[in-house]
Amino acid sequence: MDPKTVYLIAALMMLANGGVLGLMHGDLPHSLRPSAVSWRVSTLVHACGCLLFLVQDLAPRAVMLPLGNALFVLGFTGYWRALRQFYGAPDSPWIWLPAIAGGGGVFWYNLVQPDMAARVAVLTLTWLFILGACVWHLHSQKRRARASSRRVMTGLFVGVMVFMLLRLAYFLIAGVPPGYRVSDGAYWINVASPLVVAAIPVIGTTAFLLMCSERIRRQWERAASTDYLTGLANRRTLADTGERRFAAGGGFSEARPGMGVALVDIDHFKQVNDRYGHAIGDVALKQVAERLEAACRETELPARQGGEEFVVLFEAVDAAGARAAGERLRQAVAAQPFMAGELKLAITVSIGVAVRAPGDAGFDDLLRRADAALYAAKAAGRNRVECAALEIEGGIPNYREPVQHPTP
Numbered sequence: 435m436d437p438k439t440v441y442l443i444a445a446l447m448m449l450a451n452g453g454v455l456g457l458m459h460g461d462l463p464h465s466l467r468p469s470a471v472s473w474r475v476s477t478l479v480h481a482c483g484c485l486l487f488l489v490q491d492l493a494p495r496a497v498m499l500p501l502g503n504a505l506f507v508l509g510f511t512g513y514w515r516a517l518r519q520f521y522g523a524p525d526s527p528w529i530w531l532p533a534i535a536g537g538g539g540v541f542w543y544n545l546v547q548p549d550m551a552a553r554v555a556v557l558t559l560t561w562l563f564i565l566g567a568c569v570w571h572l573h574s575q576k577r578r579a580r581a582s583s584r585r586v587m588t589g590l591f592v593g594v595m596v597f598m599l600l601r602l603a604y605f606l607i608a609g610v611p612p613g614y615r616v617s618d619g620a621y622w623i624n625v626a627s628p629l630v631v632a633a634i635p636v637i638g639t640t641a642f643l644l645m646c647s648e649r650i651r652r653q654w655e656r657a658a659s660t661d662y663l664t665g666l667a668n669r670r671t672l673a674d675t676g677e678r679r680f681a682a683g684g685g686f687s688e689a690r691p692g693m694g695v696a697l698v699d700i701d702h703f704k705q706v707n708d709r710y711g712h713a714i715g716d717v718a719l720k721q722v723a724e725r726l727e728a729a730c731r732e733t734e735l736p737a738r739q740g741g742e743e744f745v746v747l748f749e750a751v752d753a754a755g756a757r758a759a760g761e762r763l764r765q766a767v768a769a770q771p772f773m774a775g776e777l778k779l780a781i782t783v784s785i786g787v788a789v790r791a792p793g794d795a796g797f798d799d800l801l802r803r804a805d806a807a808l809y810a811a812k813a814a815g816r817n818r819v820e821c822a823a824l825e826i827e828g829g830i831p832n833y834r835e836p837v838q839h840p841t842p
């Protein structure tokens with residue numbers, strides 16, 4: 435195929451992709467828009483580079499070719515910037531330096547000291563540096579299990595880098611043939627080059643849109659499953675996880691410990707709100723959540739049930755283990771006063787714990803017994819842990835165990 439035809443098709447596909455991204459721009463969340471703008475501009479810059487190669491005979495080629503190559507390196511730097519913006523890295527003017535140096539080198543070996551092999555080497559090194567920076571940036575992000583779009587994008591950049599190396603090796607080993615022109619279809623490398631150049635603007639734009647949709651999906655999932663104020667699991671996640679673990683635990687067995695819960699309620703929280711205001715109350719809630727989370731073990735799930743009430747799920751505990759875990763949580767909150775600006779607040783929590791019992795038909799029964807134990811903890815003076823009895827008589831928890839604990 436004629437390389438000019440390939441450049442024309444590539445330019446049209448890039449323009450179409452840039453257009454699609456432009457149409458979708460308004461539907462993206464604000465946080466993703468700067469990155470999408472950079473990606474779109476870079477795609478259009480690449481299209482302009484292809485068009486320059488297409489019309490290279492209309493002006494001196496010694497100007498058109500380096501100009502086209504300069505547009506490609508600028509376009510790749512734009513993709514680098516887009517990826518940085520996507521992952522929240524601060525904008526830096528330094529990322530344009532390799533493109534400026536590489537572009538300058540290409541002009542130098544075209545106009546001042548014409549040397550095709552040196553020009554290819556400078557261009558290749560510039561591309562490798564910029565694309566390598568993109569790969570490094572993609573790779574250095576926190577790994578997420580289903581981020582397939584990021585893997586596609588990384589593969590694409592690596593593929594283009596490998597091609598550039600092969601292209602350099604081709605020119606270094608075979609040497610630059612006399613009278614060689616990039617528009618000469620007799621050389622396979624002249625047809626392959628625009629196809630590979632087009633891979634990132636064309637396939638990469640689809641992968642970029644996939645990255646955006648994966649980000650949006652994760653944000654929605656997080657918003658639906660976590661509590662907006664504390665960042666802990668919310669009531670819905672708690673209910674889902676609790677029911678699932680309850681069902682997975684099978685029938686009750688005296689021989690092996692089952693799941694347990696701790697219901698944690700801040701003591702006299704209304705007074706904090708009334709005395710210092712709702713905003714300070716919110717700060718205190720967040721700090722209690724942080725301390726509970728920090729005190730939880732890996733297998734324990736802290737959640738905000740609502741208001742000033744938290745729940746911690748235990749995976750496999752007996753009554754003594756649940757009580758000890760509850761005590762660990764209580765101490766984590768009571769150990770030190772809370773700081774809200776200049777204010778020093780002494781905050782404590784009361785905790786009711788319950789472990790799975792033979793009479794529990796579902797997770798709600800477990801919670802109900804923990805709630806009754808919490809009620810007992812409040813009645814017994816607060817800042818303490820009470821353990822629920824194993825039985826429910828007529829739907830009302832029956833406390834067989836005397837509530838006798840040292841007052842903290």
Ligand SMILES: Nc1nc2c(ncn2[C@@H]2O[C@H](COP(=O)(O)OP(=O)(O)OP(=O)(O)O)[C@@H](O)[C@H]2O)c(=O)[nH]1
Pocket residue numbers: 663699700701702703704705707711712713714715716719740741742812816
């Ligand atoms: N700041 C803030 N306060 C909340 C939030 N949700 C619930 N509250 C407050 O939590 C307080 C709960 O008060 P009560 O249920 O009377 O309980 P308490 O004052 O903690 O007393 P005891 O639980 O009996 O120790 C109320 O003042 C609610 O307005 C919230 O998201 N932010």
